[in-house]
Amino acid sequence: MDTAASFDIAGVSVAPGAAQDVTFQITTMATGMASSLAVRVLHGAKPGPAVFVSAAIHGDEIIGTAVIQRLAQVLRPENLSGTVLLVPVANIFGFLNRSRYLPDRRDLNRSFPGSSGGSLAGQIANIFYREVVGRCQLGIDIHSAAIHRYNLPQIRIAAGNKRLTELAMAFGAPVIIESPLREGSLRDLAHQTGVEMLLLEAGEALRFDRLSIETGVAGVARVLGHIGMIEADDGLANVGIPARANRSVWVRSPRGGVMQAVRESGAPVRKGDLLACVSGLFGEDAQEMVSPVDGIIIGHATLPVVHQGDALFHIAEIAHPERVGAQIESINDAILASEPEGFAERLLDEDEVV
Numbered sequence: 001m002d003t004a005a006s007f008d009i010a011g012v013s014v015a016p017g018a019a020q021d022v023t024f025q026i027t028t029m030a031t032g033m034a035s036s037l038a039v040r041v042l043h044g045a046k047p048g049p050a051v052f053v054s055a056a057i058h059g060d061e062i063i064g065t066a067v068i069q070r071l072a073q074v075l076r077p078e079n080l081s082g083t084v085l086l087v088p089v090a091n092i093f094g095f096l097n098r099s100r101y102l103p104d105r106r107d108l109n110r111s112f113p114g115s116s117g118g119s120l121a122g123q124i125a126n127i128f129y130r131e132v133v134g135r136c137q138l139g140i141d142i143h144s145a146a147i148h149r150y151n152l153p154q155i156r157i158a159a160g161n162k163r164l165t166e167l168a169m170a171f172g173a174p175v176i177i178e179s180p181l182r183e184g185s186l187r188d189l190a191h192q193t194g195v196e197m198l199l200l201e202a203g204e205a206l207r208f209d210r211l212s213i214e215t216g217v218a219g220v221a222r223v224l225g226h227i228g229m230i231e232a233d234d235g236l237a238n239v240g241i242p243a244r245a246n247r248s249v250w251v252r253s254p255r256g257g258v259m260q261a262v263r264e265s266g267a268p269v270r271k272g273d274l275l276a277c278v279s280g281l282f283g284e285d286a287q288e289m290v291s292p293v294d295g296i297i298i299g300h301a302t303l304p305v306v307h308q309g310d311a312l313f314h315i316a317e318i319a320h321p322e323r324v325g326a327q328i329e330s331i332n333d334a335i336l337a338s339e340p341e342g343f344a345e346r347l348l349d350e351d352e353v354v
């Protein structure tokens, strides 16, 4: 059996088959104290690729933090071929403030590649890119919807990339969205420097939900299995084939008032299907919101208090929405059935929230 060499990071040499937590000092804050980025290194006994899994680049999008906590419990370096770097909170300052942004109001995911002499966001981007992304061939970055919004678990990839499509199919989230790269984003920089990247969107900011966490944990495991880093059947037969979309539409509130939703994320819709009614404070003048396309709801507002023009539903255009809808209904069972041994033992309580 091949044995891996040691993995050197942050002045530490991690032996094959070992796990090690390392920290990178980012900057000093107004208190004069240093702030650091925490990374867990799982260095496999056997050689293989290096992969990072990161969360909370937007500091309030913490669903990936829960996914990474589960991965830290179930991935065993002695059974791993290659190296996994876990970054449970990338935007440490936004996480502390329960905010998407940095204290200087910058967006970390528009600040790559950053620099050591730059803004707070630029300093984190620089260290995160240099010390984590730059050591890896593949990354999975986990986001959620903004506060008061929910996203159906979905993988976002650049359009027209066969390898990324293959990895996204292996991940097995219900939907794959091909979306353009945003300048300054981690995905944009990874693309330019040849690091393969999947982005998982799942759940709601500042909340945990079981579908998102289980889809994330099982999906990362399936990708690691697919590229030969762990022994796990990729479970594609059990979760169904993800639907792919390259067009999506937002449906906006026709008036200000109070929304009563009748459909939510994961529901298949046909053009003209009712999504919600928005009425005045006494329930008067209710106006219907209907789907303008055939598709599946991939995001919805969870807050019923709405202004005219608020984007309340995000719908991916899909030719056979009922097939995807049926898959999502059964996905909790399918995810459990396809998880490698040990994954099912650490289910979250349904009520667990932060």
Ligand SMILES: [Zn+2]
Pocket: 057, 058, 061, 143, 144
């Ligand atoms: Zn985000």
